[in-house]
Every structure is written in structure tokens, then in C-alpha cells.
Amino acid sequence: MEFILELLGWWALAIVKFLFLPWLMILGAGKGFLETFLIASSGAAMGVYLVAFFGDRLFAYLSERGRRKEAKVMTASRRRIVAIKAKYGLFGLIALSAFISVPISTLLAVKYYRNEPMLRLKLCLGFTCWAFIFCGLATLFKLLF
Secondary structure, eight states: OHHHHHHHHHHHHHHHOTTTHHHIIIIISOOOHHHHHHHHHHHHHHHHHHHHHHHHHHHHHHHHTOOOOOOOOOOHHHHHHHHHHHHHHHHHHHHHHHHHOHHHHHHHHHHHOTTSTTHHHHHHHHHHHHHHHHHHHHHHHHHHO
């Protein structure tokens, strides 16, 4: 039972603070590379699927809520978002995903790339790559110092 609670805690941390999980597990808790990698990547994948599921429902509810259709004013911040989306696309979001957390990057992906084929899988693969990189860096840091 204690193992399950510890695993649930690590998964919750992987969802909320993905960037810090490998460092805390390897340097703080003394876990190994493989265990940390598996927990980080599976926790991020669970977070992607949970947030995407509820994000789809949230955006569908907000669009069906019956807001009046008003002409959208193109502000400077909206122009910036459109320019970033056009320039970097989904790959850019995946490249930054580890630094902006699982829920925020998943909500942005669901909002702006809803029709992208295999969106959730691409996000999960991106977080798996980041987990490998961060676990490798934390293990290297542990070995050097």
C-alpha cells in the first residue's frame, strides 16, 4: 500500500511539476534512472490524457454556452499568439512543453491544434523525450558530484 501511495504521489508531481520530478527522484530520493524515467513518462502521459479529456469537454461547453458572436478585435497579444502558432506550430509547443508543465501545454494543444491527427500521442512522445533528457542529466549530475 505504501508503494502505491508513493507512486501516486510521484505521478501527481509528474503531472504538475514535470521539470522538477527527475531531479527530485534521482538526487533527492535516490531512485534509479529507469524507475525515474518510467514514472516521469507514464505520469506525464496520464496527465496528457486526463487534461485533454477534460479540456475537450471544457472547450465544448464554453463554445455551446451561447455566448453572443461579436467581432473579435485583433489585439497585440492575439497577433503575437497567431504569429507564434504560425511560425513554430505544434512542434514548437512540444519543444517547450516540459518548461510550461503538462496541463498548460496540453490545454494549449487541445485549444489550438484540436484537428491534429494523433495529438495526444505526439504530446506523450514529446514528454517521453523530455523525461529521458532530464533523467539523463540528473543521473550525470549525480555521478559527477
